Amino acid sequence: MPQASERYEARYLIETPLDPEAVAGIMAGEQSCGTFIRVQGETDALRDRARAAIIGVEELEPAAAPSLPNAWLDRKAIGGPWRRARVTLSFPVANVGANLATLAATVAGNLYDLGEVTGLRLESLRLPWSFRRRFPLPAQGIAGTRRLTGVPAGVMVGSIIKPNVGLSAAETGALVGQLCAAGLDFIKDDEIAADPDHAPLAERIPAVMAAVRRHRDRTGKAVMVAFNITDETDAMRRHADLVAREEGTCVMASLNWCGFSAIETLRRSTDLVIHGHRNGYGAISRHPMLGISFQAYQTLWRLAGVDHMHVHGLQGKFAQEDAEVVASARDCAAPLTDGTDDRVLPAFSSGQWAGTAPATHAAVGHTDLLFMAGGGIMAHPDGPAAGVASIRQAWAAVAAGRPLDVAAREHAELARALAFFGGARG
Template identity: 45%
Template sequence: MTARIHATYWLETGVDPQLAAETIAGEQSSGTFVALPNETPELKARSGARVERLEVLGHSDKPSLTGGIQSKRHTQCVLELSWPIENFGPSLPNLMSTIAGNLFELRQVSGLRLTGLRLPASFAAAYPGPAFGIEGTRRLSGVARGPLIGTIIKPSVGLSPEETAEQVKELVAGGIDFIKDDELQADGSHCPFDERVRAVMRVVNEHAERTGKKVMVAFNVTGDLDQMKRRHDLVLEQGGTCVMAVLNSVGVVGLHELRRHSQLPIHAHRAGWGYLTRSEALGWDYAPWQMLWRLAGADHMHVNGLRNKFSEPDESVIAAARAVLAPVMNEAPMHAMPVFSSGQTGLQAADTYAAIGCADLIHTAGGGIFGHPHGVAAGVEALRESWVAAMEGVPLERHAEGSRALKGALEFWK
């Protein structure tokens, strides 16, 4: 039996749902808007997309999106399509064109969102997935249990390499596990990439020599392919243990090529995710989207955080984290580590732990650490102790009775 790609959508249409489904299937495979002589039944049977499922959910009198066919009745459906793998082979760029290409702008569509994806085993053979994932990240960071406690260098831009290194010095002395560049920090004249890496790694390496703990720093290597490879090589040469790439900026080809070259974990930032998902009637759910990036080689995937500063609700954040922790496919789990960020403090630890059932994650806090009234070290300790309380099932206020740092944090986190 021919292996097939299966994609599931939420569809809204102002025409007959079966007609809309067939239009989408044709547009994304062998169909044309007018029948041609060489568009034979045999060709359609071999290469055409199939409508596997069409389930009506409800109706409305207004379209979710403008620009489509005018109608007084719009139908919402679950639509599942499938394509034979022979159409384009196990190729992530061409998969993207097929499952998320021209279908969104069809006139028959007044709402369309990709909600699920199942891939043949040939994708696992073609793409290696994360080289390090959870196990490798724990090994390199020296954190065997509990989350990696992390932070982001702020201000995100404007600091010199020396000023950045001073912040890093304070953080590593305070016991931090993970530090990352902001996605906006790249290779500007105020803080050139090479100078920043050398200045930061001097601090990290000196601390590691004294204590035996090497803090993981994710340097933002985002750029052209040659730039990313060269920047990765500098981080590796300086003893670094992580690089970071902005997914929507480098694309699946860029990430895959970085993965092929990299000897370090790849911290994947999702900047720009909002324009792909914020409209409930258009774009992607996180679960299918993150599959592509894990196949391409992402070791860490950002999922936002509970009670975050953005518009994403908590249930969406938890669904994203669970998706990252779940296997990409049965043949290749490709586990990656979810990264919680955005307005985070220890107040979210217990709910996060309860929701995902494990502590295989990176929990990053900026102000939640730097704003501690007793200093950065106390901020790091307070966030770590909040996770101890969460994992042991102890109320935060009670656990704070034995931790001066946590007790002090509770005064400003709220």
């Protein structure tokens, strides 16, 4: 059991027209032992034991206008200046215990509704090892994914299938067979295709895995397929069991919509790789003065036991700046605490193709990653196999320190990708 004195830390960016030091005290009280007035039985000793502590308040440049509306301040006729600060709080582990949902409610709960702030964002979460060890570790993580895909080193290359366009289970199995033959390491379902009427998982999993096994028997290569089993908890467990019986190695879940409890239950019931899809994350992250940064977000989901985390892609189709994508990938590839390898595999996707390989490697600096391309593979003018080849050729060129246009002189697939997709970077 953890010592009563053990604590974890959360850092916030806040905006307020009040004194940031005073607001930090309100935050600490609200999320630990306090309310707006002392209640019966609330002794000084109890407060000392349970209260969150202020570790630091660093004031920043003020804002010209409030980031968010605030009826509480309006009622009190309190206006600017709108002061911004970074606030670091320390919370007693004993207040939470090994309860992920309550941990999340503590560091990212009613704070967002405080009347004293016009902006609040959870930026980071730091845990002591003794607390982290009370939650599940990844069942497979980076090392297990490499073992299961047969890729001991280098980038793992993946793609996405879209059964939601109306493919039947049999048609999806045939497509997976083609993608296996194209040379992929990893194939995943789309996040909006889980258990549709036209291709239910009870039919789709056996059809897909039959294609995977045929490819394995011919080539020795076992391609990893992430079946989207997003659903209520009992259905997720049932479908994970079916994947395991069919010799599959991975399932996928839409983290934000399943919730912590469902993912924790799934983790404890299977040793399959859990591919964590973060769709919906933009709703809690895109505003710079609201929500949760990826460092804190992935910390919470890693406590649930996921093995992979989506980070989007460099130069991709989504709104995130490249710097945010890079920081997210680095967060995934770093242990949460000293003393354990609980790293998870960063999964790059969205607008990726051979031409984004150099920027990705230059920014991330390693190849412990999953590089997924949809159009960059499926839309290659010479077909999916050429698309996969072009990506592998691009990453080989990066590893050798060669510009892509130079490597393309020796590789027709890469040359065609550069000409067709455009925007290559040497």
